[in-house]
Amino acid sequence: MKVRSAISAALTMILAVGAVFANSDQAAPAAATPQSAVTTESTSVKEMKSILFKLVRQDEYLDETIDTLDSANGKLSIHDISALGLSLKMIKGNLDVISALNKKQFTEVQPDPALNTYSKTIFSYSRQVSQKVLKVNGLVAEIALKNKRSAMRDAVSSKKGKKTRNGKKLIQILDEQKAMDQLSADIKTLKASSNKLTATSKWLYIVSK
Numbered sequence: 001m002k003v004r005s006a007i008s009a010a011l012t013m014i015l016a017v018g019a020v021f022a023n024s025d026q027a028a029p030a031a032a033t034p035q036s037a038v039t040t041e042s043t044s045v046k047e048m049k050s051i052l053f054k055l056v057r058q059d060e061y062l063d064e065t066i067d068t069l070d071s072a073n074g075k076l077s078i079h080d081i082s083a084l085g086l087s088l089k090m091i092k093g094n095l096d097v098i099s100a101l102n103k104k105q106f107t108e109v110q111p112d113p114a115l116n117t118y119s120k121t122i123f124s125y126s127r128q129v130s131q132k133v134l135k136v137n138g139l140v141a142e143i144a145l146k147n148k149r150s151a152m153r154d155a156v157s158s159k160k161g162k163k164t165r166n167g168k169k170l171i172q173i174l175d176e177q178k179a180m181d182q183l184s185a186d187i188k189t190l191k192a193s194s195n196k197l198t199a200t201s202k203w204l205y206i207v208s209k
């Protein structure tokens with residue numbers, strides 16, 4: 001009974017001050033705006049987290065690549081070279097995807113301290129990835145130079161009918177050199193994708209400030 005009396009009193013009061021609610025339609029959009037902003041912010045945060053997660057994974061892949069090149073001691077089999085080439089292609093493709101996600105955020109992200117924290121971290125990781133790509137490039141260049149010199153010596157020995165130091169045939173030497181040239185080309189395209197990623201990450205950081 002008390003509940004019904006309270007409801008009746010509330011309804012009576014609403015009817016008595018009905019004129020005040022004549023402007024309620026104008027107030028409604030103002031009330032809806034914060035809710036809409038919260039939803040947009042939540043979506044942006046999720047997308048930022050997704051970008052950062054993908055970027056961290058590429059950073060880890062590059063660590064694995066660097067470890068492989070360091071442990072090779074300047075010597076890579078044709079199988080190793082092919083495997084590294086596939087790995088670099090995969091990382092390159094993933095960096096392109098992240099760059100596209102960065103661009104998508106340009107028109108969706110609004111200046112916000114919370115989002116800026118994520119975009120700053122994304123930018124930081126992008127620069128870190130770029131540095132690791134440069135390190136991979138340097139290691140590949142060193143191995144390529146050693147392989148080229150070794151291939152030239154082995155090719156001369158093979159033509160003279162002598163056995164090479166590793167017992168390789170001329171066709172095997174040429175195949176390894178061809179694979180090494182392709183690996184060098186792969187790292188060039190990876191560098192281009194890394195530069196694009198750094199640029200898009202920088203702009204994402206700027207627009208979220």
